[in-house]
Amino acid sequence: MGSRSGTGTSVQGEPSERKAGMGKVGKRKGSARTGSGRAPAYTVGLDIGGTKILGALLDPEGEVVGTVRRTTVHGADGLVAGAAQAVRDVVASGGVELADVAGVGLGIPGIVDHRSGTVKHAVNLGVHDDELPLAELLSAELGGVPVVVENDLNVAAVGAAHVLERSADRAGGAHDHADLAFLALGTGLASGLVLEGQLRRGVSGAAGEIGHVPVDPLGPECPCGQRGCLERFASGKALEAAWPSRHGKPSPVELFEAARAGDQEAIVVKDRFASATASAVRLLVLTTDVRHVVLGGGVAQLGTELLDAVQDALREQAKVSPFLGSLRLAERVQLAPTHVPVAAVGAAVLGRRS
Amino acid sequence: MGSRSGTGTSVQGEPSERKAGMGKVGKRKGSARTGSGRAPAYTVGLDIGGTKILGALLDPEGEVVGTVRRTTVHGADGLVAGAAQAVRDVVASGGVELADVAGVGLGIPGIVDHRSGTVKHAVNLGVHDDELPLAELLSAELGGVPVVVENDLNVAAVGAAHVLERSADRAGGAHDHADLAFLALGTGLASGLVLEGQLRRGVSGAAGEIGHVPVDPLGPECPCGQRGCLERFASGKALEAAWPSRHGKPSPVELFEAARAGDQEAIVVKDRFASATASAVRLLVLTTDVRHVVLGGGVAQLGTELLDAVQDALREQAKVSPFLGSLRLAERVQLAPTHVPVAAVGAAVLGRRS
Numbered sequence: 001m002g003s004r005s006g007t008g009t010s011v012q013g014e015p016s017e018r019k020a021g022m023g024k025v026g027k028r029k030g031s032a033r034t035g036s037g038r039a040p041a042y043t044v045g046l047d048i049g050g051t052k053i054l055g056a057l058l059d060p061e062g063e064v065v066g067t068v069r070r071t072t073v074h075g076a077d078g079l080v081a082g083a084a085q086a087v088r089d090v091v092a093s094g095g096v097e098l099a100d101v102a103g104v105g106l107g108i109p110g111i112v113d114h115r116s117g118t119v120k121h122a123v124n125l126g127v128h129d130d131e132l133p134l135a136e137l138l139s140a141e142l143g144g145v146p147v148v149v150e151n152d153l154n155v156a157a158v159g160a161a162h163v164l165e166r167s168a169d170r171a172g173g174a175h176d177h178a179d180l181a182f183l184a185l186g187t188g189l190a191s192g193l194v195l196e197g198q199l200r201r202g203v204s205g206a207a208g209e210i211g212h213v214p215v216d217p218l219g220p221e222c223p224c225g226q227r228g229c230l231e232r233f234a235s236g237k238a239l240e241a242a243w244p245s246r247h248g249k250p251s252p253v254e255l256f257e258a259a260r261a262g263d264q265e266a267i268v269v270k271d272r273f274a275s276a277t278a279s280a281v282r283l284l285v286l287t288t289d290v291r292h293v294v295l296g297g298g299v300a301q302l303g304t305e306l307l308d309a310v311q312d313a314l315r316e317q318a319k320v321s322p323f324l325g326s327l328r329l330a331e332r333v334q335l336a337p338t339h340v341p342v343a344a345v346g347a348a349v350l351g352r353r354s
Numbered sequence: 355m356g357s358r359s360g361t362g363t364s365v366q367g368e369p370s371e372r373k374a375g376m377g378k379v380g381k382r383k384g385s386a387r388t389g390s391g392r393a394p395a396y397t398v399g400l401d402i403g404g405t406k407i408l409g410a411l412l413d414p415e416g417e418v419v420g421t422v423r424r425t426t427v428h429g430a431d432g433l434v435a436g437a438a439q440a441v442r443d444v445v446a447s448g449g450v451e452l453a454d455v456a457g458v459g460l461g462i463p464g465i466v467d468h469r470s471g472t473v474k475h476a477v478n479l480g481v482h483d484d485e486l487p488l489a490e491l492l493s494a495e496l497g498g499v500p501v502v503v504e505n506d507l508n509v510a511a512v513g514a515a516h517v518l519e520r521s522a523d524r525a526g527g528a529h530d531h532a533d534l535a536f537l538a539l540g541t542g543l544a545s546g547l548v549l550e551g552q553l554r555r556g557v558s559g560a561a562g563e564i565g566h567v568p569v570d571p572l573g574p575e576c577p578c579g580q581r582g583c584l585e586r587f588a589s590g591k592a593l594e595a596a597w598p599s600r601h602g603k604p605s606p607v608e609l610f611e612a613a614r615a616g617d618q619e620a621i622v623v624k625d626r627f628a629s630a631t632a633s634a635v636r637l638l639v640l641t642t643d644v645r646h647v648v649l650g651g652g653v654a655q656l657g658t659e660l661l662d663a664v665q666d667a668l669r670e671q672a673k674v675s676p677f678l679g680s681l682r683l684a685e686r687v688q689l690a691p692t693h694v695p696v697a698a699v700g701a702a703v704l705g706r707r708s
Contacts, residue, residue: 179557195549200642200643202642202644203533204680206643206681207641207642208643210640210641212640212675212678213567213636213640213641214633215568215569215570215571216569216570216571217569218572224675224677225675225676225677225678226671282567283567283641285556286560286564286566286567287561287562287564287637287638287641288554288556288561289556289558289562291557317580320579320580322579323566323578323579324578324579324580326558327558327560
């Protein structure tokens with residue numbers, strides 16, 4: 001809720017005008033696949049979260065050739081300095097230099113204006129009411145490399161699309177542009193959309209905010225002011241309320257363990273959660289009809305156990321409705337890739353397009 | 355429900371290979387605005403419904419220069435012959451000839467495969483299980499003019515986008531690609547999506563099928579097999595069930611008249627309907643974040659009285675939620691244009707792109 005924005009003046013071109021010389025770009029071999037006619041170049045993406053920064057370096061072919069993980073330093077100054085260090089570290093880990101980097105993309109929670117490169121209300125990063133010109137500050141810190149800033153869900157969706165497209169390429173199959181929703185089961189519930197290869201932000205940056213679609217008039221109140229929002233049933237917060245941690249592990253892990261051990265109450269809570277998550281998948285397909293729904297966010301670290309439960313719930317829902325059955329929802333769901341930091345990869349992809 | 359499809363083999367090129375000579379195209383003056391480099395040409399669109407066919411002729415600039423209305427003849431043969439006659443009539447009404455027509459688009463209910471140009475399960479047109487190769491048959495009937503077939507909601511959305519874009523052009527403002535959902539309050543409830551100027555069909559033709567998103571676990575059963583679908587609250591059928599016609603006028607008209615006259619029961623039913631329709635608008639924006647939601651379909655013939663009621667309901671919902679308030683939903687809603695047959699216009703636009 002309220003984690004996105006899209007208003008403000010356009011100054012996107014500004015950082016690239018101050019861009020450093022591109023002479024060294026592409027000194028490592030490799031051909032550009034973008035077809036844009038531009039010199040091949042590396043890009044860096046950072047996924048900035050409340051506790052950690054994940055970074056990825058993409059080579060000119062879009063392959064991940066370096067990753068990094070750092071602890072997040074809160075507050076504006078720490079954020080910029082930490083991000084700059086993460087960029088330098090991931091560049092070094094890939095054996096290249098900052099001058100080889102054509103662009104940097106950042107994925108960040110809070111209200112992001114991708115056009116002006118600013119962020120505000122990123123409360124768990126120590127960024128409050130004042131607008132922080134993050135793109136400009138980081139670009140200056142990096143000697144002028146262009147920087148773009150994007151909502152954390154959008155970079156995750158773009159990253160998942162990038163990984164899926166490259167897998168399809170490697171499999172040698174017909175290449176379709178990726179078409180997917182990244183369904184983030186984090187503390188809250190929201191999604192990012194890539195439709196036929198294009199990031200769909202929406203006109204006010206609210207595309208994919210399905211967590212606040214009311215699905216039960218008698219449901220619990222939501223902090224957003226409405227009642228019975230989907231997020232109240234399908235999110236990490238909803239799970240924690242229904243099954244608080246008792247043994248020091250994350251609530252989803254304890255719940256699934258208890259269900260596996262045969263605890264009847266846990267089975268009920270787990271099934272209800274799986275069914276609510278299935279409802280989120282159904283909602284995404286009935287509105288956008290995306291080819292894939294990619295499960296991500298903290299709760300998705302449960303892995304195949306979560307996927308199985310959600311697919312079972314989708315098959316259960318389809319049993320009563322031939323219409324739903326025809327949409328083959330269970331087949332559209334998959335887990336987010338875990339072999340790469342997918343949001344950081346997406347940020348790097350957007351850094352390339354800047 | 356089940357009114358769309360998108361599978362089947364691609365034979366889209368077939369009709370155009372049999373296309374008649376283009377020599378006469380553009381003999382009336384006018385410059386092409388498509389930027390495609392193709393010769394300027396007229397296109398025809400038909401909106402084929404259960405009782406009537408509406409037709410529109412677009413000139414090379416995209417202006418509506420002829421319209422027609424015919425009674426629908428049911429069954430495959432009657433459908434093709436009636437559509438062909440409607441094309442000839444609308445062409446004549448615009449003072450041009452069939453040879454000036456570069457393409458024909460059809461909007462039709464039922465399961466449409468736009469790639470193969472076939473339709474099935476258009477039960478209220480007398481087309482049942484067998485697949486009807488409508489594009490091919492009509493093209494042959496018209497001497498080879500290319501014909502495309504599209505879902506009726508999709509043509510309505512494209513038509514509304516076309517009209518909005520042209521209004522913006524005339525107003526001389528900054529030209530944005532139209533970004534909208536066409537929300538059809540017909541017998542059922544569904545929508546068509548145009549996102550940044552592009553028709554969004556979805557991978558199985560199900561994009562915009564919001565009528566079958568469940569919004570109340572205790573709601574009435576839906577013929578689709580689920581319970582509490584949005585269509586059970588916001589559609590012509592829902593209105594008729596809640597307020598059956600008593601005086602020979604359509605149920606929505608009688609309901610709104612009774613509410614205006616102060617009938618307390620009618621006011622409750624009307625408010626509930628407006629609130630459910632507002633929920634459909636909210637759902638569309640929270641998923642796709644479209645700039646405009648255009649109200650169409652039979653119920654929208656109520657006009658400004660409906661628009662006012664829906665906008666009031668949206669403002670009411672926003673009162674409890676600053677988050678919803680920030681999305682300015684009431685400002686996004688408008689009535690479908692009535693000065694042109696908007697679905698037929700959309701069909702003609704798609705006929706041009708074929």
